[in-house]
Amino acid sequence: MTTRAVHEAPGLALTAALRSVVDGSYAGVRDRVRRTLSGPDFAYPEPGISLADHRESTMAKTKLLAAAGVGDRQHEDVGERIAAFKTVGLGDLSVMVKVGVQFGLFGGAIDRLGTEYHHERYLADVASVALPGCFAMSELGHGSDVKSLRTTATYDADTHEFVVDTPDENARKDWIGNAAAHGRAAVVFAQLETAGEGRGVHAFVVPIRDEAGTPMPGVTITDCGPKMGLNGVDNGRLVFDHVRVPREALLDRYGQVAADGSYSSQIESPGRRFFTTIGALVEGRVAVAAQAISVTEVGLTIATRYALRRRQFPTADGSEQLLLDYTTHQRRLLPAIATTYGLEAAHAELVRRFAANLADPSESGQRTVESLAAGIKAYATWRNTETLDACRQCCGGKGYLWENRLPALLADSEIFQTFEGDNTVLAQLVVKGLLSGVAADFEDLDLVGLVKLVAGRAFNRMDPRTGHDALDSDTGRLAAFQWREEHLVETLGARMKKLVVDDHVDPAEALNRCMDHGLAAFTAHLERVILEAYQSLEGPAVLGTLRELFALSAIERDRAYFLEHGYLSGAQSRSVPGRVDALCRELRPYAASLVDGFGVPDELVAAPIATR
Numbered sequence: 001m002t003t004r005a006v007h008e009a010p011g012l013a014l015t016a017a018l019r020s021v022v023d024g025s026y027a028g029v030r031d032r033v034r035r036t037l038s039g040p041d042f043a044y045p046e047p048g049i050s051l052a053d054h055r056e057s058t059m060a061k062t063k064l065l066a067a068a069g070v071g072d073r074q075h076e077d078v079g080e081r082i083a084a085f086k087t088v089g090l091g092d093l094s095v096m097v098k099v100g101v102q103f104g105l106f107g108g109a110i111d112r113l114g115t116e117y118h119h120e121r122y123l124a125d126v127a128s129v130a131l132p133g134c135f136a137m138s139e140l141g142h143g144s145d146v147k148s149l150r151t152t153a154t155y156d157a158d159t160h161e162f163v164v165d166t167p168d169e170n171a172r173k174d175w176i177g178n179a180a181a182h183g184r185a186a187v188v189f190a191q192l193e194t195a196g197e198g199r200g201v202h203a204f205v206v207p208i209r210d211e212a213g214t215p216m217p218g219v220t221i222t223d224c225g226p227k228m229g230l231n232g233v234d235n236g237r238l239v240f241d242h243v244r245v246p247r248e249a250l251l252d253r254y255g256q257v258a259a260d261g262s263y264s265s266q267i268e269s270p271g272r273r274f275f276t277t278i279g280a281l282v283e284g285r286v287a288v289a290a291q292a293i294s295v296t297e298v299g300l301t302i303a304t305r306y307a308l309r310r311r312q313f314p315t316a317d318g319s320e321q322l323l324l325d326y327t328t329h330q331r332r333l334l335p336a337i338a339t340t341y342g343l344e345a346a347h348a349e350l351v352r353r354f355a356a357n358l359a360d361p362s363e364s365g366q367r368t369v370e371s372l373a374a375g376i377k378a379y380a381t382w383r384n385t386e387t388l389d390a391c392r393q394c395c396g397g398k399g400y401l402w403e404n405r406l407p408a409l410l411a412d413s414e415i416f417q418t419f420e421g422d423n424t425v426l427a428q429l430v431v432k433g434l435l436s437g438v439a440a441d442f443e444d445l446d447l448v449g450l451v452k453l454v455a456g457r458a459f460n461r462m463d464p465r466t467g468h469d470a471l472d473s474d475t476g477r478l479a480a481f482q483w484r485e486e487h488l489v490e491t492l493g494a495r496m497k498k499l500v501v502d503d504h505v506d507p508a509e510a511l512n513r514c515m516d517h518g519l520a521a522f523t524a525h526l527e528r529v530i531l532e533a534y535q536s537l538e539g540p541a542v543l544g545t546l547r548e549l550f551a552l553s554a555i556e557r558d559r560a561y562f563l564e565h566g567y568l569s570g571a572q573s574r575s576v577p578g579r580v581d582a583l584c585r586e587l588r589p590y591a592a593s594l595v596d597g598f599g600v601p602d603e604l605v606a607a608p609i610a611t612r
């Protein structure tokens with residue numbers, strides 16, 4: 001067995017080197033936001049704070065962050081904005097979500113779907129929070145299936161207005177952040193009807209409250225009430241009763257309505273127009289993925305620091321054993337730390353591609369970014385919940401105390417798995433892209449096009465082959481990950497093709513029947529993407545050991561698959577747990593530096609069990 005030598009000594013120099021890997025080229029922005037969040041104005045809310053007070057303090061903090069320049073779309077580039085949002089994720093997550101709604105979703109929709117008129121009219125007030133706003137997409141009846149939204153916006157050519165209406169209970173806008181207390185306007189997603197024709201989902205800026213905070217005529221606002229977490233965010237419901245807004249309310253970058261009601265768009269196909277509209281909002285997913293990584297880093301910092309001071313049970317020499325010297329503890333924390341550094345690498349690559357595609361847009365670049373954003377968002381948020389739960393358990397009863405932050409972190413971030421796209425639905429979209437081999441019409445859950453592609457494609461049965469050095473080198477491990485992904489996608493395609501072509505099963509039902517297989521392909525794909533990004537990450541040599549631990553832990557979880565298909569021999573497979581144990585032991589002396597490298601300020605760690 002070979003393991004990499006770790007050259008650096010643990011300590012401040014290593015921490016600084018790791019932190020510059022994590023911050024990348026955005027160290028300036030991240031430090032500025034870290035300093036702001038570390039001030040007394042950002043103290044965490046006391047447990048038992050009333051809903052109303054929590055919401056007001058969250059709004060006050062959002063305004064302070066706005067004053068510090070966070071979320072100013074007119075003066076920040078996209079990489080800086082995401083770095084700022086990511087850093088806000090190190091603190092109170094209600095503030096993070098409120099910031100995300102105001103600047104990312106509300107501001108982002110106006111920015112990306114609107115034109116110069118909307119930018120000039122709204123963006124400065126969005127940035128200063130003079131105009132608190134909402135992103136009103138989800139409805140009671142349709143959350144994941146945005147194409148089927150039922151709110152209508154019908155153009156009245158006589159008055160040059162759109163009439164926004166909620167036709168029934170299922171069309172009620174639900175869960176809308178900023179709606180219950182603070183929002184004065186909302187970007188409302190609705191089915192556009194003009195000149196008697198439906199034109200699909202479009203977005204409109206609709207005032208929902210006047211300056212005194214009274215709901216506008218025809219707008220009914222109700223409160224979603226207390227939630228499992230994120231109670232500083234005022235989620236509400238919106239119902240529109242024939243609310244009239246001027247023609248300019250349409251965010252008309254991708255579809256325009258002339259005064260006489262005639263419709264035009266530079267994108268002819270309605271399906272493509274819909275995906276372009278939704279795809280323009282991808283920044284929200286890029287941001288939530290980053291924030292999930294930040295939250296995981298806070299949890300790992302708390303649990304690892306506690307594990308380095310808490311002792312339990314006597315050892316042979318009469319002293320008591322540190323928790324982190326238990327193999328089980330090492331296995332719960334160190335592979336998660338290794339995965340988190342890998343996610344940092346993959347996310348940095350996503351931001352690079354996203355920024356590059358904004359600077360020089362292409363359809364294939366956009367599809368790649370959408371697929372990567374959906375995949376990293378789902379993988380990172382799933383791992384976040386799993387890791388925070390492990391961190392809580394690692395801290396025993398102390399981890400259950402509010403003051404030690406893990407309960408709030410868990411309760412507030414668990415929903416990341418659902419909003420900005422439900423993870424299972426996102427995984428399906430990624431799998432469709434993998435199956436078709438091209439990520440065209442990425443968000444389309446109508447499977448006809450996909451099935452045509454699948455039916456016309458020969459799937460390689462992929463003879464079993466052995467990965468001789470699958471465990472021993474970076475190239476061997478990457479080859480193993482590539483083989484697993486390719487094998488899962490090919491066999492999934494073959495299954496789908498048989499069901500649809502030979503057995504005449506409806507395409508949606510065929511994918512439905514194969515989706516366990518699809519989720520395995522999703523995980524294999526993401527882990528390959530992460531490992532590739534990890535391998536191109538430059539930094540201290542300890543990253544090599546972390547990378548190896550990430551890879552071997554993933555192989556360990558899936559070694560039945562490698563073994564079943566003859567990729568690993570029985571002896572190779574049996575050696576994996578021992579290799580993971582050895583890597584954990586090797587990294588154990590570096591644990592403090594590894595979590596310090598995440599750069600969570602002490603004021604934000606805040607948990608008494610993790611103070612230095």
Ligand SMILES: Cc1cc2nc3c(=O)[nH]c(=O)nc-3n(C[C@H](O)[C@H](O)[C@H](O)COP(=O)(O)OP(=O)(O)OC[C@H]3O[C@@H](n4cnc5c(N)ncnc54)[C@H](O)[C@@H]3O)c2cc1C
Pocket residue numbers: 101135136137138140141142143144145174175176177227230235415418419420421422423424425428
């Ligand atoms: C705290 C919070 C804040 C929010 N903020 C906003 C906001 O500001 N603006 C806004 O517009 N929305 C917001 N949302 C709504 C959020 O985006 C939706 O909850 C999300 O899109 C999921 O929709 P849903 O709740 O209707 O779940 P559903 O789509 O009904 O999903 C329920 C379950 O069914 C599964 N499922 C659904 N479809 C499929 C499928 N095709 N195949 C397999 N499984 C499937 C999902 O995996 C999930 O487990 C918020 C939600 C919450 C909880």
